[in-house]
Amino acid sequence: MSSSSSISGDSATTVPLQTLLHLIPIKLVSTNYLPWKNQITPVLSFQNLIGFIDGRYPSPAETINTDGKNCANPAYITWKESNQKVLLIIQATLSKEAMSEIIGLTTARQVWLALENAYSQHSLERMHTLNDILRQMKKGSSTVSEYGCKFKLICDQLAAIGYLVKEHDKTHWFLCGLGSAFETFSTTHRALPSSSFRDLLSKAENHELFLQAINVPTAPQAAFVAHQCRTNNSFRNFQGSFSNRGRSRGSGRGRGRGCGPPNCQLCKKDGHSATSYPSLSSFAQRAPTIDANLA
Incomplete structure (x- = not known):
């Protein structure tokens, strides 16, 4: 660390903190350490803050001796401000699970190492x-x-x-x-x-x-077979219907030929049938005589 300006970073690359946080949408959990690291590292590097996590910017002394008196160290004040900025960026991208890994840690370097040990799992x-x-x-x-x-x-x-x-x-x-x-x-x-x-x-x-x-799916083939079955069934139904109509018309013609008055087969007279012959019993008694005469 050569100067306080190297710690605080170039003002030309300074971006508001809220804007920086929008550049890191991933929250660190146990399964995404590498994507999280790949997102946050370029952001810190762009802001000239990467030295706070890789150890290049260690904490300077809080006080310095000037003319025999202990005074606040301006370099430490500058370092502390930048360290806090890195801490805020990192903490804003942690899940509750990851936050539990850094409780009590005060520097960005300590936090970075703790997360690396917890989630990189070099074992x-x-x-x-x-x-x-x-x-x-x-x-x-x-x-x-x-x-x-x-x-x-x-x-x-x-x-x-x-x-x-x-x-x-x-x-x-x-x-x-x-x-x-x-x-x-x-x-x-x-x-x-x-x-x-x-x-x-x-x-x-x-x-x-x-x-x-x-590999054409079988569903269209099944649909084709089902269509063919419906077509064949429709054709058979049509044939059955046609045959029934034919039989109906045939029956009608048979009834048409018998539409006149019935003719008795016993007495050969019209107006009644043999089963309704008025003197059916007497005819039965005369049947032997009739048969003999015919012989």
């Missing part, structure tokens, strides 16, 4: 856990885009704790998780030179669209 156990999740991750019923976002999130969490996943490892684990539907795609790309994960994800998304295009 071998954490690294192994995330690596296991990455290797075992499967696309399942998710879209390629959703699967890719989850995959990248784990890679980012590993990067946040200092373990960068190599590109060829990303490619291998990502392809393994796509599943059997992408077997041809995965086999082909494993044989090709390694490309960036972003390019591989884009190609996988395009391949997914291709598979959807060539």
